[in-house]
Structures are given as structure tokens and as C-alpha cells.
Amino acid sequence: MKLELRGITKRFGSLVANDHIDLLVEPGEIHSLLGENGAGKSTLMNVLYGLYQADKGEILLDDVVQQFAGPGDAMKAGIGMVHQHFMLIPVFTVAENVMLGHEDTKFGGLLDLAGAREKVREISARFGFDVDPDALVDDLPVGVQQRVEIIKALSRDAKVLVFDEPTAVLTPQETDELMVIMRQLKESGTSIVFITHKLREVRAVADRITVIRLGKVVGQATPTATNEELASMMVGRAVDLMIEKGPAHPGPVALKIENLSVIDPRNQLVVNNVSFEVHEGEVLAIAGVQGNGQTELTEAILGLQPKVTGTIELDGNSLRRSVRKTLDAGVGFIPEDRTEDGLVAEFTIAENLMLDRSHKPPFVKWGTLQLKYLAEFATEKIKEFDIRAQGIETRAGQLSGGNQQKVVLARELSRELRLFVAAQPTRGLDVGSIEFVHTRIVQARDAGVPVIVVSTELDEVVALADRIAVMYRGSIVGIVPGNTPRNVLGLMMAGEMPKTVESAA
Amino acid sequence: MSNDQIPAEGQLPAVTGESNELVDVLEPGQKPGEMIEEPSRSQQVIRDIMGGTAVISVLAVVLALLAGAILIALTDKGVQAASGYFFSRPGDTFKAIWDAASGAYSALFQGAIYNFKRDNFADGIRPLTETLTFATPLIAAGLGVAVAFRVGLFNIGGRGQMLVAAGAAGYVGFAWPLPFGIHLIVAVVVGMLAGAIWGGIVGLLKARTGAHEVIVTIMLNYIAFYLISYLLATPGALQAPGSNNPKSPPMLPTAVFPELLGPKYNLHLGFLFAIAATVFAWYLINRSSLGYQFRAVGENPHAARVAGIKVPNIYVYAMLISGALVGLAGVAQVLGTVTTGFSAGIDASIGFDAITVALLGRSRPFGVFFAGILFGALKAGGYTMQAAQSIPIDIVLVVQSLIVLFIAAPPLVRAIFRLPAPGTTKKPRTPVSNARKAEVAK
Numbered sequence: 001m002k003l004e005l006r007g008i009t010k011r012f013g014s015l016v017a018n019d020h021i022d023l024l025v026e027p028g029e030i031h032s033l034l035g036e037n038g039a040g041k042s043t044l045m046n047v048l049y050g051l052y053q054a055d056k057g058e059i060l061l062d063d064v065v066q067q068f069a070g071p072g073d074a075m076k077a078g079i080g081m082v083h084q085h086f087m088l089i090p091v092f093t094v095a096e097n098v099m100l101g102h103e104d105t106k107f108g109g110l111l112d113l114a115g116a117r118e119k120v121r122e123i124s125a126r127f128g129f130d131v132d133p134d135a136l137v138d139d140l141p142v143g144v145q146q147r148v149e150i151i152k153a154l155s156r157d158a159k160v161l162v163f164d165e166p167t168a169v170l171t172p173q174e175t176d177e178l179m180v181i182m183r184q185l186k187e188s189g190t191s192i193v194f195i196t197h198k199l200r201e202v203r204a205v206a207d208r209i210t211v212i213r214l215g216k217v218v219g220q221a222t223p224t225a226t227n228e229e230l231a232s233m234m235v236g237r238a239v240d241l242m243i244e245k246g247p248a249h250p251g252p253v254a255l256k257i258e259n260l261s262v263i264d265p266r267n268q269l270v271v272n273n274v275s276f277e278v279h280e281g282e283v284l285a286i287a288g289v290q291g292n293g294q295t296e297l298t299e300a301i302l303g304l305q306p307k308v309t310g311t312i313e314l315d316g317n318s319l320r321r322s323v324r325k326t327l328d329a330g331v332g333f334i335p336e337d338r339t340e341d342g343l344v345a346e347f348t349i350a351e352n353l354m355l356d357r358s359h360k361p362p363f364v365k366w367g368t369l370q371l372k373y374l375a376e377f378a379t380e381k382i383k384e385f386d387i388r389a390q391g392i393e394t395r396a397g398q399l400s401g402g403n404q405q406k407v408v409l410a411r412e413l414s415r416e417l418r419l420f421v422a423a424q425p426t427r428g429l430d431v432g433s434i435e436f437v438h439t440r441i442v443q444a445r446d447a448g449v450p451v452i453v454v455s456t457e458l459d460e461v462v463a464l465a466d467r468i469a470v471m472y473r474g475s476i477v478g479i480v481p482g483n484t485p486r487n488v489l490g491l492m493m494a495g496e497m498p499k500t501v502e503s504a505a
Numbered sequence: 506m507s508n509d510q511i512p513a514e515g516q517l518p519a520v521t522g523e524s525n526e527l528v529d530v531l532e533p534g535q536k537p538g539e540m541i542e543e544p545s546r547s548q549q550v551i552r553d554i555m556g557g558t559a560v561i562s563v564l565a566v567v568l569a570l571l572a573g574a575i576l577i578a579l580t581d582k583g584v585q586a587a588s589g590y591f592f593s594r595p596g597d598t599f600k601a602i603w604d605a606a607s608g609a610y611s612a613l614f615q616g617a618i619y620n621f622k623r624d625n626f627a628d629g630i631r632p633l634t635e636t637l638t639f640a641t642p643l644i645a646a647g648l649g650v651a652v653a654f655r656v657g658l659f660n661i662g663g664r665g666q667m668l669v670a671a672g673a674a675g676y677v678g679f680a681w682p683l684p685f686g687i688h689l690i691v692a693v694v695v696g697m698l699a700g701a702i703w704g705g706i707v708g709l710l711k712a713r714t715g716a717h718e719v720i721v722t723i724m725l726n727y728i729a730f731y732l733i734s735y736l737l738a739t740p741g742a743l744q745a746p747g748s749n750n751p752k753s754p755p756m757l758p759t760a761v762f763p764e765l766l767g768p769k770y771n772l773h774l775g776f777l778f779a780i781a782a783t784v785f786a787w788y789l790i791n792r793s794s795l796g797y798q799f800r801a802v803g804e805n806p807h808a809a810r811v812a813g814i815k816v817p818n819i820y821v822y823a824m825l826i827s828g829a830l831v832g833l834a835g836v837a838q839v840l841g842t843v844t845t846g847f848s849a850g851i852d853a854s855i856g857f858d859a860i861t862v863a864l865l866g867r868s869r870p871f872g873v874f875f876a877g878i879l880f881g882a883l884k885a886g887g888y889t890m891q892a893a894q895s896i897p898i899d900i901v902l903v904v905q906s907l908i909v910l911f912i913a914a915p916p917l918v919r920a921i922f923r924l925p926a927p928g929t930t931k932k933p934r935t936p937v938s939n940a941r942k943a944e945v946a947k
Contacts, residue, residue: 304811324813335811344805355801356812364794371792 001062001078001159001191002027003048008057010043017043019215020057025160030182030192032206034199036234036430040215041195045162048193049081050074061160080158082149084165090138095120097137098152123151127184142290143174150181154190161185162193167201171289172458172490179205197234197431199227200459235431243438246446248466251280254450255301255419260310262296262474270296272474273310278419278450283441285465285482286454289493293474294454295336298423301452302326302333314419327356330418332444334408334425336454338401342408345397349389350378352396353411377414385410386436402433409440420444423454438463458486467504479504559872562865564918565911566879573904574606577896581605608894613901616889617882627769632885634772638842640881642667642834642855644779647862647873648786649704649830653718654868655790656823657803662707662722663831663856665729666700670832671851672733672743673699675753675839678760679846688759693778693836700832701825703729708824712817718824726856734849745846753846762841775837779877782830786870789826799823831856861909880905 003025010018017040025031035041046052048059050068059066061077068074071081088097099116106112120133129147137145146166153161163182167175182192182205196202202209202223209221211233219233255278262271271293278284286294299305301312303323312319319326327333335341343352354363354374362373378392385406389399396407405425412420422441426434441464445451455461461468465482470492477492481504488501578584578601587594587601615621617636623629646663653660660666674696683691703725710716736742737751745754762774790796801809802819810816834855839847862880866872887901911918918924 302811322813322815323810324815327813333811340805341807341811344801344808346804347801351797354797355808358797358801358812358814359794364797367794368788369792369794369797 002060003079003160003191003193004060004063005044005048006058006060008044008047008054008059010040010047010052010054016215018047018054021212021215021217023210023217025191025193027191028186028189029207030186030194030205032194032196032202032209033212034196034202034209034221034230034234035212036197036432039212039234041212042164043215044212045081045164045193045195048074048162049079075156075158078157078159079162080153080156080160081162082146082153082164082166084168086145086149088137088145088148088152091136093134093136094131094140094148094151095133097148098133098155100152102156119155120151123154126188127181129181141174143170143177146170146174146178147181150185158190160191160193162195164195165197166194167196167198171493172486173494175201199230202230203227231431243435243442243463245442245464248282248445250282250466251448253277254280254315255452256311256313257301258311258313260297260300260308260312262293262300262305263307264296265306270474271300274471274474274476275310276469276476276479278452280450281445281448282466283445283451283453283464283482284479285461285468286452286471287458287461287465287468287489287493288456288471290456292471294456294471295423296474297471298333298336298421298452298454301419301421302331324359330416332412332415332417332420332449334405334412334422336423336427338404338408339397343396343404345395347396348393349382349387349396349399349407350374350392352407353378353381353414355411357415381410381414385440402429402436405429405433405437409437413440413444417444417449420449420451421454422451424456425453426455426457426460434460458489461489462486559867560924561915561918562867562872562876562912564922565865565908568911568918568921569904569907570610572907573900574610576900576903577609578602578605580897580900605894609890609896609900612890612893612896613883613886615886616893617886631770632889634766634770635885636878636882637776638771638773638881639884640878641773641775641779641841642837642853643858643862643880644874644877645775645782645837646831646834646855646859647866647877648782648870649700649827649832649834650859650863651866651868651870651873652786652790652799652830653704653823653827654863655796655803656799656819657806658708658711658718658820658823658827660704660707660722660824660827660831661719661857661860662704662725662828663834663859664852664854665722665726665856666703666828666831667835667838667852667856668729668733668849669703670696670700670835671839671847672736674832674836675756675847675851676743678756678840679754682757683759685759688757689762689774689840692760692840693833696836696839697829697832700835701829704828704831705821705825707828708821711824712820730849737849750848752848755846756840756844760840761844762837771842773837773841775841778833778837779874782833783870783874786830786873790870795822831859834859858905861905864909864912 005021005023008018008021009016021040021044023031023033023044033041033044043052047054050070050073059068066077068077089100092100095113095116098120099111104112104115117133120131123129124131129151131144131147131151137148140148150161166178170178179201182194186192194202194206203225206223209223209225209230210217211219211221211230213234213236218236221230221233257277258275260271260274261269264270274297276284286297288294296305300308301319303319303321303326308320314329314331317329319329319331339345344355357363363370375392381387382389382392387403387406387410389403396404399407420441425437425441429437441451441453453460453464462482467479467482468484468489469479470477470489472493472495477495478497478501480488480492480501484501488498491498581601583601584598584605587597591598616632618633620629620632646667649666650660650663674692677692677695681688681691707718707721707725710721711718733743734751737744737753740746743753745752764770765772765774765776790799798809798814798819801812801814802816806816809819835852838851838853838855843851858880862876863873865879866874866876883901883905887898890896890901891898
């Protein structure tokens with residue numbers, strides 16, 4: 001099916017999220033929509049999917065103008081969406097999820113589960129998905145859950161499939177498998193719109209690329225374009241994809257972790273007997289697919305995990321006392337979920353800047369907030385960290401992701417640090433903010449601070465790491481030098497330690 | 506980076522169709538809530554209500570008064586009689602409606618603020634002092650509830666905290682002969698401590714065992730009520746000697762709150778305590794380190810915990826202070842308003858009205874102060890309405906309840922007055938949950 005968007009304009013108040021966007025997706029084509037966060041990609045797709053009504057412009061399928069009042073209409077017309085966050089009910093089986101929203105019933109309102117199962121098996125067999133229709137979604141790995149989403153869309157005869165940032169939650173291997181699936185779908189005649197900001201994936205799979213910036217189409221490109229070309233189109237200026245980073249000058253060991261294990265509240269062993277050291281002035285990156293214990297490891301260092309065994313020593317002193325004492329010992333922390341754990345959305349920027357020093361000078365004297373000092377401090381940090389906001393009284397929840405992260409960064413880097421732990425520091429950020437955050441992390445390292453960066457992005461790991469520890473199912477597969485090739489890291493992320501690789505533990 | 510001006514896609518106002526709750530369940534790497542529970546639905550409700558503007562509060566009052574006028578008209582005998590011949594003389598009906606409503610509200614005004622029927626100012630102003638007297642415990646208890654709200658806790662236990670505080674302060678008041686001045690201070694301190702302990706139990710149970718504060722406070726209300734009833738019926742405890750009634754002896758004169766404006770008026774020292782409590786609560790919430798931590802925990806307990814704030818301890822501190830402030834209301838009742846001895850009904854359901862006052866004041870200390878005065882006025886004026894216009898006191902209570910209803914539903918008020926939805930100054934819900942969505946993008 002041919003999909004055409006003509007002059008789509010969508011405003012939110014004074015903000016023009018989509019400004020006369022034209023897009024043409026030929027039948028059986030993988031068309032990549034490339035743009036930074038906030039460029040208007042998702043808005044455009046929500047218009048296409050009937051979730052938003054466009055202020056201007058029209059949607060054509062096979063040259064017929066369509067009117068979508070809601071997702072139901074879009075689905076009927078043959079548009080399927082694989083959301084970034086899966087719209088699945090975890091306690092339902094695959095078949096139940098697939099039939100959800102268009103349940104076939106038999107006599108007496110009985111659900112036709114057998115039919116749904118058959119449908120899942122049929123589609124699953126057609127593309128070699130290997131999905132059990134009776135498995136509970138909750139028990140499935142993320143990659144398989146995504147296939148369930150695809151099956152769901154295909155079961156409604158989708159001719160145009162929209163993938164909204166589909167690789168965000170996948171391992172490199174799962175990503176490769178998804179690419180294969182996308183090519184298969186394409187060969188069977190499905191048109192695909194692939195929304196992403198990851199340049200490598202675009203070049204690997206797209207037939208054509210449309211780049212969006214600030215709500216406008218800024219150009220078309222072919223997969224032969226270089227990363228630098230695509231990035232500068234996305235950002236609107238030349239971008240250094242690799243930040244400048246001199247060689248590390250590691251000092252003595254600062255953080256020493258031995259035999260650390262963490263049991264989560266569901267009584268699962270999530271970190272299994274992990275030991276490593278971090279030296280002053282080096283970046284240890286902890287790589288691995290999401291959910292292999294990295295989160296719990298950083299939380300254990302901070303003192304946020306209740307059931308921990310083993311030792312964590314910073315400068316020879318045990319850290320395992322309380323979060324307060326850990327922070328006071330000079331540990332800076334960027335939590336991986338900044339809106340949930342890093343910021344109080346209803347607080348102003350200024351208030352957020354004192355969040356982890358709410359009990360002592362300089363922000364508090366005699367139990368009283370030092371508002372004047374706080375205002376001066378916040379004004380200075382807004383400038384220093386290039387936080388784009390109307391003023392220090394702006395609520396953190398109103399900031400864009402990049403600016404929110406800069407607030408967290410400003411808060412954590414404004415203290416005297418003895419250890420800096422950054423979990424997923426650039427997740428969801430635009431290219432410009434990523435550059436900024438990376439530069440700051442390297443600056444901290446160069447100032448002699450031991451740094452731990454947890455990342456699921458190989459790009460980020462490779463850009464920042466002096467040494468790389470790869471985690472898999474709660475254990476460290478190995479610690480390797482920062483220049484280890486990506487394919488080796490990919491293997492390690494799947495739990496295999498190639499024999500040829502030298503260890504840097 | 507120039508497009509930092511544009512909020513991330515997910516932050517655009519408008520809801521992205523399918524439910525975000527589903528999304529949250531499956532979020533990768535989501536960690537289970539450990540020491541603190543997930544911000545519950547009730548905390549979200551508190552946040553939504555507090556997010557309303559002062560305009561909403563005022564408009565809610567206006568709407569409630571309008572609805573009250575309709576009710577008054579409907580229940581008025583004159584209106585009912587005139588509507589019998591509505592089609593022959595419709596003017597009569599409208600006049601009757603106007604008479605009923607305006608008569609009721611002017612009686613309310615004259616009963617609550619200034620009585621024009623009196624000759625001199627000193628007599629005319631008496632209703633206002635009555636209003637302030639009624640407002641005193643409402644303000645104190647309202648502040649207590651508001652402090653708990655700011656930490657994300659629903660303190661429904663005002664009744665129990667007031668009763669315990671009243672019992673303790675009352676006991677000191679009639680049983681301990683102490684010198685003038687000292688007696689009063691000791692009674693107030695003991696009463697507030699009792700309230701603080703009763704509230705602190707709730708905080709402790711929540712912090713240590715995760716028990717929900719709503720259930721615990723409600724149960725503690727019963728415990729306090731029957732405990733005080735028992736003590737009031739037990740000779741040698743709170744019961745007046747030589748009496749069979751479940752009632753305490755009168756307060757010793759040294760413990761009674763002095764009247765502020767002389768014996769002609771009922772207004773007592775308790776009102777100054779209420780003002781002091783308001784200033785204290787303002788300082789606590791807006792200027793103190795502890796209050797900052799209160800607000801941080803109330804808005805986002807996860808971030809507070811990561812920032813080293815001990816969330817369980819904050820729950821305990823907040824409930825201690827909340828209980829002490831509510832306790833002050835109980836103290837003001839026994840030492841100021843009803844000094845001739847108290848019974849188990851001494852709380853006069855102020856503990857529950859305090860929730861309304863805190864909501865109407867949007868949990869801001871000075872907002873609570875004025876909301877308390879408004880409710881004091883409704884109480885003082887309500888009796889005049891009943892006496893002068895024979896309007897049932899229930900109607901006044903209906904108006905009060907309507908105020909709460911309108912405050913609890915800001916979208917309703919906005920819809921009626923066609924106010925803009927808070928989309929431009931984004932409410933926390935959509936952006937936050939959607940920002941989380943956008944976040945996993947990388």
C-alpha cells in the first residue's frame with residue numbers, strides 16, 4: 001500500500017510540532033523517519049494513527065484521502081503501529097493480547113481463543129517468529145514481546161507498519177533479528193515507516209530516509225550517506241560523533257567492590273557475586289542489555305538496595321551504610337530514570353539543584369533554607385550547564401529531557417566528588433545534549449574522579465570507556481579494554497566470553 | 506541543540522491514546538518499589554487537588570453558594586406556595602425565590618460578620634468574633650491535615666488526635682493545680698504532645714510496616730473515641746466527681762484561655778495560637794529544611810530517597826507535627842470554647858471539617874487560614890440562618906459539602922466557567938508519564 005502524507009501541520013498552542021510535512025512511502029519500502037527527540041516524529045505518526053487530528057494537510061492511502069477519527073479507523077484502513085512501549089497486557093497470553101480490541105466471539109459471547117491461537121501460529125510460522133500463543137506476555141523476553149506487537153498489527157491485516165523507536169529496548173542481536181524481520185515484511189509487500197534516531201540502524205535497513213528537524217522536513221537521504229552527514233542534517237550543524245577524549249591517567253584504586261550480590265524484593269538474585277575496581281581518573285563503563293543487573297548494581301553502590309552482601313569500599317571506607325552517608329562521602333549519582341528518581345517534577349530548577357543536600361550548609365543553616373544562596377547558585381548553574389529555561393523558578397517537569405538531565409548533572413557535579421556513577425546518562429536525549437553530557441563526564445574523569453558509566457548503548461560505551469565491564473544475568477562476563485571491538489562486546493552482552501580477548505580486570 | 510526550546514515529543518499536551526498505565530507495567534528495567542510503595546492513587550489525587558489554582562477555590566465557593574441558593578429556594582415555604590400559581594402570577598414566584606435566597610444569605614452575613622440590627626459597633630461586630638472563635642480549631646486542625654497532605658498522606662485521624670489531645674489537655678486543666686500562666690502552657694504542651702503521639706503512631710506504622718495511613722487513622726479514631734468515652738465514665742479518670750454523666754469537671758481558671766476582647770466576646774487566646782500555628786506551618790513548609798524534605802517526599806518519594814532523604818522517617822515526623830497541630834484544635838476546644846467540662850463529642854467533627862479546610866486552602870498555610878475563617882463564618886452564620894429564616898442547618902452543611910465537591914473536581918469548575926485547561930502550564934501527569942516514555946527512546 002502506498003502511503004502519502006501531504007502538508008501535515010499540527011500545532012499545540014503556539015508550538016508547531018509539525019509544519020507542512022510531506023512524506024511518501026512507496027509500497028514495499030522501508031522508509032526511515034530520522035530526527036532528534038522533539039523533532040516531531042512521534043507527533044506525525046500519532047496524526048497518521050488517528051491519535052491526533054492534523055490542523056492542516058491530508059493522509060492518502062493508495063491515493064485515496066483518509067479521515068481517521070481514532071486508531072480504530074487507522075487500523076481498519078490498514079495501518080499498524082508497533083509502539084516504542086508495548087501496548088500489551090502482561091498477565092494475558094500472547095493469543096489474548098493479539099485478539100484484544102477485536103475479539104471474535106462464538107455463541108453466547110464466548111471468546112474464540114482457538115481462532116486467535118491459530119492466527120498467532122499462522123503469522124508466527126510465516127515469518128519464523130517462534131512465538132507460543134499460550135505463553136504469558138510477562139514471561140517473554142523483550143524482543144519476543146515486540147514480535148507479539150508485530151503479530152498483533154499483522155493480524156489486523158496491516159499494510160503499512162509504523163515502528164516507533166523499536167530498537168530502544170533490544171540487544172544488538174535482537175536488533176539484528178528485527179532488521180531481518182523488517183526485510184521479510186518488506187518482501188511480503190508491507191510498507192514500513194521506521195522511526196529512529198540511531199544512524200547505524202537507518203543505514204542498515206532503510207531504502208529511503210527523510211530527516212525531520214524542528215517539525216519540518218529538512219531533507220531526504222539515501223542509506224549511502226555517512227553518519228556525519230545524517231547527524232548534521234538532524235541537528236542542523238556539524239556534530240562530532242566522537243567526543244574528544246585524551247588518554248586516561250588512572251591513579252590509585254578508589255572504589256573496590258568485592259563479592260557483591262543483590263537480591264531484589266522478589267527474591268531474585270539480580271547481581272551475582274560481582275567484583276571490580278575503579279581507579280581515580282578513569283571511566284569504567286558497564287555495558288549490557290537492559291535488565292541484566294546493572295540498575296541494581298548502581299543502586300547497591302548508592303545504598304538503595306535493601307538486600308546486599310559483599311563489600312563496597314570507597315577510599316578504604318565501607319559505603320554500605322545509608323544513602324545519605326554514601327552521598328556525603330562524595331558519591332555523585334545520575335539515576336537511570338531521571339523523571340522518577342532524579343528530579344521532583346513539581347519543584348523548581350533551583351529546588352531540584354539542592355535535592356541531595358537538603359540537610360546541610362550551604363543550602364541549609366539552622367534548619368532554614370538559604371534561599372538567597374540557592375538563587376545565586378541556581379542562576380550560576382543554569383549558565384554553566386546551559387540549562388535552557390525561562391528562569392530558576394521554572395518547574396523541572398516543564399523542561400525538555402535534555403535540560404532535565406542537565407539539571408541533574410549540574411546538581412551532582414557541583415559537589416566535591418570522590419566517585420561519579422552515571423546510569424544511562426544520555427537515554428532519550430538529543431544529539432546536542434548527549435555531546436554535552438559526555439563532555440562533562442570526561443571532564444570529571446580528567447579531574448581525577450573515578451567514573452562508572454552504565455549504558456546499554458554500545459556507541460556510548462565505546463565513546464566514554466577506558467575499561468568496559470560487560471554484565472549478563474547479574475554477573476560480569478569480563479572486563480576488557482576500552483578499545484575492544486563491537487562484535488566482541490556484542491558477544492559478551494549475550495553472555496559469551498571469547499577466549500581470544502585479553503582481560504583488563 | 507537549538508531545538509531544546511521544543512519540549513520532547515512525549516511532553517506535548519494531549520494524551521497519547523492508549524493507556525500509559527499499561528506501558529508502565531512493561532517498562533524495561535523498571536524496578537520494583539522496595540522500601541517505599543509506589544506513589545499511590547491517593548497521593549496522585551492529593552497532588553491533583555493541590556495543583557488547582559486559588560481561582561478554582563474561590564469559584565468553587567461561588568458555585569457552592571449558588572447551588573445553595575437553589576436549594577434554599579426549593580425548600581422555602583413561600584416559594585412553594587407562590588409556585589402553586591406560577592402561571593397566573595410568575596412574578597410572585599421569582600420574588601419569593603429572591604426573598605428566600607437573599608434573606609438566607611443576609612442572615613448568614615449578619616450571623617457571621619456584622620449585625621446591622623444592633624445599635625453600636627461593639628455589639629454589631631460580635632458575629633465576626635464568633636466566626637473567629639469557630640475558625641480557631643478549624644485552622645489548627647486544617648493546618649495539621651495540610652502538613653500531612655504535603656507529604657502525600659491523608660490524615661483522616663483528626664477526630665482521634667483531637668480527642669486524645671482534648672483529653673490530655675483537659676486532664677491537666679482540671680486536675681493539676683498549677684500557677685497562672687504555667688498551667689496554661691503545660692496544658693497546651695501536654696495536649697499537643699498527646700495529639701502528636703496519636704498521629705506519630707500512624708507515621709510509625711506506615712514507615713515500619715507499610716500500613717496505609719487512611720485505614721490506621723480511621724481505626725485510631727474509634728480507639729480514641731471509645732477510650733475517651735471510657736475514661737469519661739470512669740470515676741478518678743476524666744469523669745467529674747459526684748456525677749454519673751460521662752463528662753469531665755470544668756477547667757481550673759488558671760488553665761482557661763483568656764478572652765482576647767473581654768468577657769463580652771467568646772474569642773479567646775486560642776485564635777492567637779492559630780495565627781502562630783499558621784506562621785509556623787508556613788515557615789516549616791516553605792522555609793525549613795524539614796519542610797523541603799516533606800515536599801520532596803510528597804511530590805516524588807523515589808527521587809527523595811535517591812537524594813538521601815529517609816522517606817520513612819519523614820512520614821513519622823510529618824505525622825507527629827500533623828498530630829500536634831490537630832491536637833492544638835482539641836486543646837483550643839477544651840481550654841477555650843467549652844471550658845465547663847467536656848464530653849466525648851468535644852471534637853464536634855472538626856477533625857473531618859479540617860480535611861475540607863485543608864483542601865479549600867490547597868494545603869498552603871495561609872490558604873488554610875482563610876479557608877478556616879470561611880468555614881468558621883459558615884458555622885457562625887449557619888445558626889443565625891436557622892434562627893432568623895428557619896432554614897435548616899443541613900442546607901449550610903450541604904453548601905460546605907458542595908464546596909468540597911467542586912474543589913475535588915477542578916475540571917468541572919473549569920468547564921462551568923470556561924477557564925482554559927492547564928495545558929499551557931503543564932500539569933505533572935501527562936508530561937511526566939510521557940516524558941518517561943520519551944526517555945526510553947535511546
